[in-house]
Amino acid sequence: MLRQALAGARGALQQWRMLSSRRSSTSVSSAVNSMLLRHLKEHYLELSKMTPPPKVSPPSPFTIVEGALDRSGPVLKRTYGDEEISLRMMMVKTVLTSCSFTVDISKPGQKESLHFLCGLYPDALGIHSVSMRPKLETSGFLVVPTKYNGPVFQDLDEGMRDALHSYIEERGINENLFPFLQAWLYVKDNRNLMRWFRAVGTLIKERKQASDA
Template sequence: MARLLRSLRKPLTLTLTHQFHHQQQQLCISRHLFRRSYISEMRKEAFEGNILRLLRNEIQYELQSSPPPDKPFTKFGSFTVDGRAGERWITLEKRHADENIKLEVTMFDGAVPAPTPTKGGGGVINSDEMQMHITVIVTISKGEGDGVLQITCSAWPDCVEIKKLLILANENIITEPYAGPEFTELDDALQDSLYDFLEVRGINDELAVFLHQYMKQKDKTEYVRWMQMVKSFIERK
């Protein structure tokens, strides 16, 4: 009987020992996985925390260095200004006699070296300084069925430059219309008359100055808005 008990005790002991080692291995694996997960989560939180800190610092710096105006511009002359928050465009609209005039204006979309004045009254290109470029698309309509005049302009810091003229069947035309010659190829007197045409409608050098001032502020505002959106996304759990 004692021999039988000893023979039964041996495999039972081996089984219990095997189970004990298996449990120990599983516990070690669980601890290892938990440690890796914990370290990974800590690194993720530290990484995201660093991004959030940098974003907060940058937002604070931008707001302190140049606070936004208390009241954003909603008018310029007889134009109504729509700042279109979150977009790269703004819109100006007005009524002139029997015309509806609409300006779609980009944020800064290019730059060229700025000319430096010389003693003789001319200028030389100075590659150390740049002047920013803004595209202005002027749309003038006189009612349904009369077509639409579209004039593409460049707004430089102190002047408006006409680039192209188009007559469209309607404002939402899809096909590519005949664009006419380059504006600079037109007769000089005709070019001057077209500038006068825009001047009467308030599309002039003063508008160019306003647009550059407005877009400097919009560029900063949209940058801060963008950082705040990135910050909110990272903070979201």
């Protein structure tokens, strides 16, 4: 009888310790969630109060693609004769004095387009690569090339490189785009960051509510 009583007491004590440990763990987890939610809210509000840069329009005849700020895909477009030209930003962290983008030049009836990867500075344009790519679809996703698309740009002789620079500059791809692209990147990055803070906060809040239930 005594053994049974002791065994029962030990079982009750072990169960109490487990429950106590769970309560402690839940309490710590709730505190961490609350702290994280507070920081997310503070950063979100701080971003929402930041003054955006003055609105800058792209140089004519480029036009802004509708909805470009809220989705991936081309940012600017224009026509040049029978050519369709689209420019899309490379969404990577860059210094404030430069930005990277791609330019696609295509013609009706052709399955491929001429694809430039460029770097732009306030007073200069640099070409990193030139390749032939399948035409971009309206989904906005880049098509990965599956065949040889051309030589390394720096391996081309100086005359060819200069001619390619002249080719895209004649189509308006030059340093005049820099003020617009810099402002666009700032607004895009700000929106993405606010969206990220909001999404993480929603997830943490749902987990917190679930654990409190």
